[in-house]
Amino acid sequence: MDKYETHEYDVVVIGAGGAGLRAAIESSAAGVKTALVCKSLLGKAHTVMAEGGVAASLASADTRDNWETHYRDTIKGGKYLNQWRMAQLHAQESPDRVRELQEWGAVFDRTREGGINQRNFGGHTYPRLAHVGDRTGLEIIRTLQDRGVHQGIDVYMECTIRTILKDPDGHVSGCLGYWRESGRFVVFHAKSIVLATGGIGRCWDITSNSWEYTADGHALALWAGAELIDSEFVQFHPTGMVWPPSVKGTLITEGVRGEGGVLKNIDGERFMFDNIPEMFQGEYAETEEEATRWVEAVVADRRPDARRPPELLTRDVVARAIRREVRAGRGSPHGGVFLDIASKRSAEAIKRKLPSMYHQFKELANVDITTDPMEVGPTCHYTMGGVRVDPESQETRVPGMFAAGEVAGGMHGANRLGGNSLSDLLVFGKRAGEFAARHAADRADLTAINETEVEERAAAMLEPFGREGGENPYTVHEDLRNMMQDKVGIVRTEEDLVSAIEAIASLRTRAAGVKVGGNIQYNPGWHLALDLDNMLDISEAVARSALMRTESRGAHTREDFPDSDEQTWGQQNLVTCQTESGVEVQVESLPEMPPELKELIKD
Amino acid sequence: MNQPTTQDVTLEIFRGDDDGGEMVEYTVEVQEGMVVLDAIHAVQAQHAGDLACRWNCKAGKCGSCSGEVNGHPKLMCMDRLDNYEAGETITVRPMKTFPIVKDITCDVSWNFERNAKIQTLQPRADTDWQFTQREADRVQEFRKCIECFLCQNVCHVLRDHDRKEEFIGPRFLVRLASLEMHPVDDADRLEQVKDEFGIGYCNITKCCTEACPEGITITDNAIIPMKERLVDRYYDPVLWLWRKLTGKD
Numbered sequence: 001m002d003k004y005e006t007h008e009y010d011v012v013v014i015g016a017g018g019a020g021l022r023a024a025i026e027s028s029a030a031g032v033k034t035a036l037v038c039k040s041l042l043g044k045a046h047t048v049m050a051e052g053g054v055a056a057s058l059a060s061a062d063t064r065d066n067w068e069t070h071y072r073d074t075i076k077g078g079k080y081l082n083q084w085r086m087a088q089l090h091a092q093e094s095p096d097r098v099r100e101l102q103e104w105g106a107v108f109d110r111t112r113e114g115g116i117n118q119r120n121f122g123g124h125t126y127p128r129l130a131h132v133g134d135r136t137g138l139e140i141i142r143t144l145q146d147r148g149v150h151q152g153i154d155v156y157m158e159c160t161i162r163t164i165l166k167d168p169d170g171h172v173s174g175c176l177g178y179w180r181e182s183g184r185f186v187v188f189h190a191k192s193i194v195l196a197t198g199g200i201g202r203c204w205d206i207t208s209n210s211w212e213y214t215a216d217g218h219a220l221a222l223w224a225g226a227e228l229i230d231s232e233f234v235q236f237h238p239t240g241m242v243w244p245p246s247v248k249g250t251l252i253t254e255g256v257r258g259e260g261g262v263l264k265n266i267d268g269e270r271f272m273f274d275n276i277p278e279m280f281q282g283e284y285a286e287t288e289e290e291a292t293r294w295v296e297a298v299v300a301d302r303r304p305d306a307r308r309p310p311e312l313l314t315r316d317v318v319a320r321a322i323r324r325e326v327r328a329g330r331g332s333p334h335g336g337v338f339l340d341i342a343s344k345r346s347a348e349a350i351k352r353k354l355p356s357m358y359h360q361f362k363e364l365a366n367v368d369i370t371t372d373p374m375e376v377g378p379t380c381h382y383t384m385g386g387v388r389v390d391p392e393s394q395e396t397r398v399p400g401m402f403a404a405g406e407v408a409g410g411m412h413g414a415n416r417l418g419g420n421s422l423s424d425l426l427v428f429g430k431r432a433g434e435f436a437a438r439h440a441a442d443r444a445d446l447t448a449i450n451e452t453e454v455e456e457r458a459a460a461m462l463e464p465f466g467r468e469g470g471e472n473p474y475t476v477h478e479d480l481r482n483m484m485q486d487k488v489g490i491v492r493t494e495e496d497l498v499s500a501i502e503a504i505a506s507l508r509t510r511a512a513g514v515k516v517g518g519n520i521q522y523n524p525g526w527h528l529a530l531d532l533d534n535m536l537d538i539s540e541a542v543a544r545s546a547l548m549r550t551e552s553r554g555a556h557t558r559e560d561f562p563d564s565d566e567q568t569w570g571q572q573n574l575v576t577c578q579t580e581s582g583v584e585v586q587v588e589s590l591p592e593m594p595p596e597l598k599e600l601i602k603d
Numbered sequence: 604m605n606q607p608t609t610q611d612v613t614l615e616i617f618r619g620d621d622d623g624g625e626m627v628e629y630t631v632e633v634q635e636g637m638v639v640l641d642a643i644h645a646v647q648a649q650h651a652g653d654l655a656c657r658w659n660c661k662a663g664k665c666g667s668c669s670g671e672v673n674g675h676p677k678l679m680c681m682d683r684l685d686n687y688e689a690g691e692t693i694t695v696r697p698m699k700t701f702p703i704v705k706d707i708t709c710d711v712s713w714n715f716e717r718n719a720k721i722q723t724l725q726p727r728a729d730t731d732w733q734f735t736q737r738e739a740d741r742v743q744e745f746r747k748c749i750e751c752f753l754c755q756n757v758c759h760v761l762r763d764h765d766r767k768e769e770f771i772g773p774r775f776l777v778r779l780a781s782l783e784m785h786p787v788d789d790a791d792r793l794e795q796v797k798d799e800f801g802i803g804y805c806n807i808t809k810c811c812t813e814a815c816p817e818g819i820t821i822t823d824n825a826i827i828p829m830k831e832r833l834v835d836r837y838y839d840p841v842l843w844l845w846r847k848l849t850g851k852d
Contacts, residue, residue, distance in 0.1 A: 041657070042715065043750055044665045102732060105724035107742050107785070114733035132743060138664065139746060149719050181704055210659040244636020245607045250662050333605050360662055363681055365636070474648035518653025521620075522705040525652025 004176075004185035004458065006449075009035040009154075010440035012175060012190040013433070014161050014217065017045035018137075018422060019405025020196030021144035022097075022429030023436065024153045027194070030437035035188060036148065037156045039180065039212050043145045046198050046210055046406075047425065050137030051253035051356065053119055053129025054426070055419030056094035060111055061118035062303065065126040067091040068600050074420060075601050076279065077123040077314045078384075078413025079554040080570060081230065084593040085391035086411040090420070090427050097426035098130050106143040108132055112301060120258040120298060121418045123314040127298075129419040134253045134356050140422060159186060161216070162530065163457050164193060164224040164401065167447040172224070172400035174449055176457055180527065183520025185458045187449055191440035194394075194432045195221060195387060195403040196425075200234075202477075202531075203539045204380035205485035208240055208251040217407035219534035221387040222541070222583075226396035228576040229409040231385035231538075231585075232545035233555045235416055236490045238318035240379025242336035247364045249379040252339065252357060254418040256374075257311040259353050260295040261341035263322070264373070265330035271337075272310035275321035284310045295344060316415040316555045319378040323490055326377065336377035342370055378490055382421065384412040384555065385542070388575065393435035394428055400439060404432035410573075414554025462520070464529040470515030473529040480507050480535060488543050491557045497547040504540045511536060540583045541576040548574055548585050607634040612642055612684055615694045616654065621703045626694065627651075633684055639695065640668050640679040643707075655706040663816060666751030670707050671696045676753040676814045698756040711752055717771050720799070721778060725790035734786040745781035745825055747817045748774065754811035754821060760804045771800035773811035773821045780825035783832075797833050802826065 011027040013020045016038035028034040038045065059065040070091040075082050102108060102116065108130045109117040118127040132139040149155070161177035165187070174189040197217030201209025222228060239252040257263075265271050270291075276284050285291035285307045297304035311318065322337050332338055341350055347370035351358050354369070361367040361374060386409030387396055394402045405425040412420065464470070487500040511532040516525045551565040552558050564570060576585050612633050615626040631645035640658055647654050658668040661680045668679040673687070673694055687693055701709040726732075754773040760766045771779075779796055782788055796802050809822045819825070835842060845851070 040659055040667065041711065044657075044659045044667050046659070048665045048749075049660045049662070099732075103724075103726060105782075105785070107739050107746055109743075110734065110736040110739050114735055117736075132746070135664070135747065138749065142746065142748075142750075146718070146721075146723055149715075150723050155715075181708075210661065210665075212659065243605075245634045246637040246641050247662070356662075356664065363663070364638070364683070472648070472652065474652065478648075516652055518651075522655035522708060523653040524647055524655065528652075 004187055004454065006187045006189065007035065008189045008446060009033050010190065011035070011192045011194065011433070011436045012037060012188045013194040013196055014175065015045065015196035015198060015405070015407070016042055016155070017047040017196065017198055017405060017425065018140055018144060019425035019429035019432070020045070020194070021141065021148050022426050023194045023196055023404055023433035025144065025148050025151060026430045026433030027437040028148070028151050028153045030434065030441070032437045032440050035154045035156060037159050037161060037177070037188065039158065039160050041157050042155050043141055045141065046212060047137045047141045047422070049208070049210070049251065050140070050422050051134040051251065052121060052255040052258065053131030053136045053419050054094070054098055054140065054422035055121070055124060055128045055417065056098040056130060056423055057091065057128060058095050058098060058116055058118060058130065060115040061127040065128060069125050070094070070128065071597070072600050073124050074417060075413070077415055077417040079415060079564070080413065081553070081573060081590065082413035083391055083410030084591065084597055086428070088597060089391065089431070090411060090424055093427045094423035097423065097430065101140060101143050101426070104143050104147045106139050108139070119255060120308065120312060121254055122257065122312045122318070123417040124419065129258070131255070133352070134255050134354050136422065160527065161220065162461060164220050165449055165453065166224065166398070170225070170399060171447065172398060173447045176454055178461065181522050183523065183526070187454055189446045189449060191443045191446060192400050192402060192436035194436050195401065195407050196405050196429065196432070197407045199383045199406045200535070200538050201380045203480060203484045203535045203542070204489070205481040206240065206249040207380040208237060208249055209380065214531040215534040215538035216531070217403065218386065218538045221396060221401065221403060222537060222576070222578050224398050224401060226398050226401060227388040228385060228541055229388040229573050230413065231541040231576050232549050232574060233384035233414050234380060234542060235315055235382040235384060235555050236319045236378040237381035238315055238322055238378055239339055239376040241365065242332070242375050242377040243334035243365060250360070251379065251381065252374060252376055253354070254315070256339060256341050256354060256357060259341065260299065260344040261311065261339050262309065262344065263311050263318070264338045264340055265325045266332060267330060271325050272313065272318065272321060275317060276310050276313065277317055280313060284308055284313065299345065314415055314417065319490055320557060322376070322378055332375045334375050336375040338373040339376045340373040342372060347371070382406060382416055384414065384416055385409050385545070392431070394432035395435060395439070402432040402436045404428040414556060461530060464514055464516045464526060465520070467513060467515040470513040471510055473514040473516060473525055473532060476507060476510050476514055476532060477528055477535070480532070480539065483507070484539055488539070488546060491559050492546050493559045494547065497543050500543045501540065501547070504536055504543065508536050537583060541585070544583060544585045545574045545576060548587070607636070609634050610689065613692045614642055614646065615692055616643070616646065616707065617696045618654070618706050619703070620705050628692070635685070637684050638680055639672055639677065639682045639684060639693065642684060643679060643695065655704065655708045657708050664749060666749030669698055669751040669753050669756065671698060676757050678751055678753070678816045681816060698752065700756045700762045713767055714750070714752055714755060714774065717775055718778070721775060721782070722790050722792055724782060724785060724788055726787045727789040730787040732787065738786040742781050742785050744819055745777045747819055748777055749817060750774065751816060753814045753816065757810045757814045759808065759810065766801070766804055769801045770804040773805070773826065775800065776802060776805070776829065777819060777821055777825045780829055783829065793829070793833055793836060796829055797837065802829060802833065
């Protein structure tokens with residue numbers, strides 16, 4: 001093979017969404033040489049699609065808010081499985097991270113007094129989401145991008161990392177990848193590596209996630225010897241578009257419900273009133289009249305004297321309720337339910353608060369949301385599961401390897417609250433960058449790269465070109481996605497999960513034989529052929545964890561074990577690692593929450 | 604449950620790179636409501652796995668899938684196939700203003716290099732960060748930009764005259780306007796806007812505004828106000844004399 005290109009850095013950050021950018025900014029600010037490597041062009045990462053807002057107890061929209069309430073909401077939303085220290089740091093530090101963005105140029109929507117406005121969202125006790133209409137993610141990524149570029153971070157775009165390299169002591173020494181454009185190989189030497197690669201949604205058929213979400217960082221970490229935690233918890237966002245087929249799964253922000261939108265079945269019933277779980281009894285409006293009073297108060301910018309509508313329950317609850325309506329034959333014409341904001345808010349308010357939703361439905365579905373309801377259904381959106389990290393430093397159990405953002409696990413437990421992702425990636429992106437830089441500064445020199453290993457791995461990547469008569473990688477991917485949708489979706493059973501694990505084994509055989517045409521230059525078929533390996537291993541981690549957790553909790557629902565089991569499963573996480581025999585899952589007790597924090601979550 | 608209707612669509616797609624290439628015809632089956640990007644994906648899955656095309660969000664939010672469809676600047680993810688006549692062959696080419704990487708992807712790195720030359724927000728030292736939604740609105744319009752670079756692509760200064768050294772293009776004049784009009788910004792970028800970034804090259808044909816998928820009023824709201832400020836500062840004889848005599852701005 002041709003000699004590959006090499007670069008030397010103190011810190012290499014893989015992924016340029018919010019977490020990766022924030023990590024790179026912090027690392028570079030600490031004075032160490034920092035590279036940011038991403039699969040797309042800069043500014044196109046998945047963060048750009050975040051709509052509703054970033055959760056932080058700024059208390060500018062409601063002075064009663066504080067970090068303690070944010071902590072409580074997060075833990076309750078996560079059904080008590082969250083890594084408590086991460087949830088605490090997140091609640092405490094997110095307000096500073098948001099204010100810092102403002103100082104770097106982000107222009108959030110304003111309150112009447114001129115401060116940062118905050119909107120209501122599912123599971124948050126107070127209006128807590130700082131936002132910019134329904135394009136908050138774009139604002140955040142652009143702000144970080146401009147900040148980072150001016151700080152002198154070296155950005156390597158359209159480059160996919162395939163392998164984490166380690167020295168004989170087990171410390172990271174760098175990573176190997178390829179330029180998407182030329183197909184040539186590249187090695188980054190590094191003292192610290194930060195994984196910030198996002199999620200795994202492309203393993204499912206109906207998803208709000210883009211092509212990039214192929215479980216890269218989850219797999220890189222697993223293969224390098226790190227652990228994954230909470231893999232069974234995959235969030236299906238309740239409101240994805242369902243029609244037309246082109247946009248099936250495309251996200252509709254929870255902000256629609258935060259701004260007063262209601263869910264109805266084909267009979268016009270607001271079914272969420274019948275779906276308030278026990279743990280949230282007494283916290284939500286019980287009649288339409290009360291829910292309407294709450295919306296009217298919010299619209300008028302008054303403090304509500306009513307409880308919030310049940311449409312603002314946590315995402316796991318709403319997604320299951322929608323599925324139930326559809327299964328019971330009370331769904332909309334295209335297999336969803338109705339989300340109606342037209343009868344609740346003025347056309348002008350809808351266009352001002354939800355401009356991209358208005359545009360998206362008008363252009364792609366011929367629906368005017370200021371006059372007609374939307375058809376919506378659950379869509380695979382986010383993985384709570386991810387690489388297990390130290391809560392303070394975000395370091396994995398592989399020395400020198402860090403992880404932040406969606407790729408890291410623990411923070412959200414069994415279910416993530418809307419808005420807690422953008423704050424997560426800011427808080428822990430910063431921490432990962434800070435500790436990765438510190439780690440790099442403490443290490444003397446870069447350690448040598450094993451050239452034989454690099455050459456072997458690079459040669460293996462080229463194998464799909466040389467095969468005779470193999471399958472098309474797109475077909476294998478499509479079959480994986482349909483299988484995961486069918487068997488490892490919102491509601492699971494032992495039978496389905498066992499059959500999913502068998503199906504993954506046979507898909508793995510097929511993936512090992514795929515053939516790609518053309519040459520190595522900008523060849524999406526080849527890239528997908530390689531990504532199949534990540535997606536298969538991580539699909540297996542999800543399926544095996546889901547099989548082991550014989551209860552229902554948060555985003556994980558077992559039809560054969562419909563209840564939560566507080567005594568056993570409520571006290572433990574599932575941890576996945578790779579052994580010689582493959583993907584293995586083990587049970588571990590939750591770390592003990594300190595008494596003062598326990599006090600906060602008492603009812 | 605209602606089932607989607609299907610039909611065949613024929614596309615002619617540019618295959619090649621900056622050294623040349625050809626238009627290649629593909630026919631794929633598509634479902635109702637699909638967009639040009641869906642058809643491109645079907646071509647990749649069924650006929651040409653190595654067809655290079657950028658995309659991410661598929662909802663008009665990231666600005667990755669810019670191209671020229673039947674000669675018009677489009678985000679392919681927002682361009683519905685039923686905008687075209689049934690049976691009509693749809694041509695898809697890369698943006699003309701930038702070098703072609705492969706097929707319908709092009710090298711837009713020039714934009715990133717230019718952007719790095721713009722001074723970021725410089726908040727006033729004494730600001731308390733309080734400002735009204737009205738003040739925010741003005742800047743937020745510009746910050747809607749998704750960097751699809753379609754405005755750069757259609758700008759004749761860049762497209763036909765290739766003045767990339769002298770002129771920064773509408774995308775970055777919008778960014779400059781968002782900073783210059785930011786309620787707490789304290790920097791002054793106007794001289795740079797005039798000299799280094801070449802705002803004078805823009806002769807207000809508004810092609811950029813027409814192409815913008817986000818509906819940003821690029822020319823009227825961003826470029827013209829900056830041109831006016833420049834005229835006031837550098838070309839108003841009364842103000843010039845006043846400054847000369849008093850030494851005041």
